[in-house]
C-alpha cells in the first residue's frame with residue numbers, strides 16, 4: 300500500500316487558514332475516495348474486534364464527530380483504518396453556523412479552538428450522502444467498519460423545543476445508522492449544554508427512548524443510542540447523568556466533547572477565542588470524566604472515550620481510565636492518518 304507521509308502534507312495544510320485547510324482536505328477526500336487517489340491516505344485496518352452495545356467493532360479506534368459534518372467522506376475515512384466513523388453533527392434544517400473566522404490552531408499545545416456552530420447542509424443532504432457511500436450501499440463484507448450518525452438541534456430552534464429537532468433527526472438517521480449519537484455538549488450552540496442538566500436531560504431522553512422503541516418496531520432493528528457529554532462537568536453532575544442514561548436505557552456515553560476551559564493554553568495566541576478547545580490539553584479532563592463515569596456506571600456500560608489522543612500512549616490512558624473504545628479528531632489534524640493505526644495497535648492488547 301503506497302502512501303504520502305503526513306510530515307510532507309502537514310506544513311502545506313498548516314500554511315493555510317484552518318477552515319480553508321479543512322475544506323480543501325475534505326473536498327479532496329470526497330473526490331478521491333474510491334479512486335486510485337485514495338492510496339494517499341489509506342492505512343491498514345488493525346484487527347482488534349470487540350463487541351459493544353450489541354455491535355461488532357472491527358477495532359477500537361473511531362473517527363470523532365465534526366470532521367465530516369455532511370457525511371461526504373465516509374468511504375475515504377473508512378480507508379484510514381478506523382473501526383468506526385461518526386459523521387455529523389447534522390441538524391434537521393441546513394444552517395450556516397457562526398461567522399468566520401471560527402477555527403484556530405494552537406500548535407504549541409497541539410490544540411484547536413472551534414466555534415463552527417453546527418454548520419451543515421441539513422438532514423436531507425446528509426442522508427443522501429450516507430446512502431451514496433459505497434460502504435453502506437454495496438454491503439461489502441470485507442469492510443465491516445461501523446457508522447455512527449450524530450444529531451443536534453438547529454440554532455434557530457428555541458431550547459424549549461429542542462426535543463422536536465432531536466426527534467426529527469432521529470427519525471431520519473435511524474434506518475441508516477449502526478448507532479446514533481445525541482449531541483448535547485457542543486459549546487457553540489446557545490444553551491445546548493443546558494440539556495445535560497437533570498430535568499432537561501430526563502425529559503429529552505424520555506422522548507428519545509420512546510421514539511426509539513417505535514422506530515425499532517417500524518424498521519425491525521434496534522439501533523443503539525449514545526449520548527455525548529462535555530468535559531466541563533463536576534462529579535455530582537456526572538453521577539446524575541449516569542443515572543439518567545441508565546434509567547432511560549441509553550446504550551452508551553461518548554465522553555467528551557470540547558472544553559470551554561482555557562487553563563492549559565493561557566497566554567498563547569488564539570487562547571482567548573470563544574469556542575471549544577480540543578486536542579492535547581483536553582486529555583486529562585476527558586480521562587477524569589471517563590473515570591468518574593466508569594465508577595458511576597459500573598463495569599459493563601459502554602463508554603466511548605474521546606479527547607486529546609495524540610499518540611498510542613494517550614489512547615492507552617483512555618482505555619485505562621475506563622473507555623471501551625476511543626475516538627480521535629484533533630490528533631488526526633496534528634499527526635495524520637498514521638495515528639489511527641498507532642492508536643489501534645497500542646490498545647489492541649489492553650482490556
Ligand SMILES: Cc1cc2nc3c(=O)[nH]c(=O)nc-3n(C[C@H](O)[C@H](O)[C@H](O)COP(=O)(O)O)c2cc1C
Nearest residue numbers: 363364365388413555556577578606607627628629
Ligand atoms: C473543528 C471541530 C468540530 C467539531 N464538531 C463536532 C460536532 O459537530 N459534533 C460533535 O459531537 N463533536 C464535534 N467536535 C468534537 C470532537 O468530536 C471531539 O469530541 C473533541 O474534539 C475532543 O476530541 P479531540 O481532542 O480528539 O479533538 C468537533 C471538534 C472540532 C475540533
